[in-house]
């Protein structure tokens with residue numbers, strides 16, 4: 001029997017950290033679906049057609065070192081607005097969600113489009129300022145030379161593109177539990193997510 005935890009939310013809301021912690025806690029598999037869009041974006045930047053790139057992603061594409069950059073995030077959010085790209089990535093994500101050990105998927109449209117039947121649905125968010133602070137600290141720790149203002153600008157531009165697109169816009173599913181992590185430490189946010197899984201699944 002599969003068990004799916006679907007997690008959506010905007011950039012740097014903490015959904016990736018929460019997803020990894022949930023998967024580790026319950027022994028489930030984790031898919032960061034943003035990586036799929038980042039990998040497609042990187043290949044499109046190198047000159048490929050978006051749909052062809054999305055249809056032929058390999059493990060090596062997903063393992064690229066440069067996918068965590070701001071440029072890759074921005075390229076991802078541009079290709080993510082193309083319906084054919086989203087359609088090409090759909091079956092892989094749905095199949096992953098049915099892993100027998102259970103699966104945690106995080107992204108922008110997991111609760112609304114990819115796994116509307118997921119047993120647990122979370123929408124993880126935080127104010128743009130808090131998200132920009134977090135992403136800025138993360139980038140600086142990795143040695144990236146970027147100002148907080150530049151990061152905030154990028155976060156706001158991506159929010160607008162992700163929430164404003166016609167196909168699978170970022171929105172909280174009506175039946176998702178909203179976790180606003182603006183004032184929460186990561187431990188508290190992870191504990192709240194674990195509590196929700198335990199409530200639905202039992203112990």
Ligand code: CDP
Pocket residue numbers: 010011012013016033034035037038073076077078080081106107108109110158162
């Ligand atoms: O970690 P962060 O939230 O900054 O980025 P990400 O989750 O890796 O997503 C990068 C971009 O991919 C987003 O800005 C979205 O445009 C797109 N994306 C999407 O459209 N649908 C998903 N399920 C996941 C990501």
